[in-house]
Amino acid sequence: MEPEQNQNEWLLLRSLDATVSPAEQQQLARAMQEEVVLRRHHDQYLRIRNAIQRTEPDTFGPFFAERIMHMISQRKQDLDFQLFFFFKKYQVLIAGIIVALLIVNLMLSDEFSIAGIFGLDKGTDQDIFSIDINDNLPD
């Protein structure tokens, strides 16, 4: 059920938490003189406000800050771990690509050798001696 409320009560409540204009102050003062109910409500509001104000400090108990710091360091470790695995994925992928390329080289090469794996063309003595040095010299 909603409480009944008149304009003056609303003004009274506003005046408890905000600055009201001089005209509103006058209206409120007049209403407080004339309305017994409004005066009673005013007293009730003040009593409620005094009664519920915090007087004792509160706390989550001892070692709350320590628990927070522990959680932060735990999260940092988790993050480092995640970052490590995030990059680890790419490391494995790159290593896989390199191995695949080496296998392709090996399959394309004629012989099973280190040079074949790395795609190095192993020149024979005949190849070396067949190079015409004079072709590369300036006239």
Add this chain to the structure above:
Amino acid sequence: MTVKELSLSATDELLAAAQQDDTEAFRNLVQHSEGKIAAFLRTLLGPIPLAEDLGQDVFLKAFASLKRFQREEEFQLFLLHTAVAIVMPVLKKQSRREFNQSVDPVSAIKNADQPMDRYEIFQFIFNHLEPELQVVIALRLIEGYSVTQMEKILDVSKEAIIERLALAQSRIRYALEETLR
């Protein structure tokens, strides 16, 4: 002087140190501020483990946003702003549950098996207010924040805060008057 009673300049220095990855400074900041967050969350939820869990979330979020604060006061308001954002869905869920049960606090108090004292009656009425009204009562009347501070904490206009406060107080007064009659 304990960490909880530090001056404003001292807490500003703590914030600056914490922003430079000084974990001891952040620990002192937590110690300095946890009482305010504990008071606010426990007022709204009661002394239950969930209040502490939410309190931990508040400080973890604040740690993640540490670099954005210029002054310690901003850090304090951010803590409360985050606490409101975190607790609101919980209060709304509770409120929906009670709405479904359509509990009228005045008749519930009058028909209670055990008679309640004034504090229990207030608590019962407070718990049956809408979450938005509970939050303004907790911040302004229980914890004593100014309406200007509440504007920053709630991200709501001064007029809306005053209106919510007035509505909440009139409901509490009416319910108390009816039940204590």
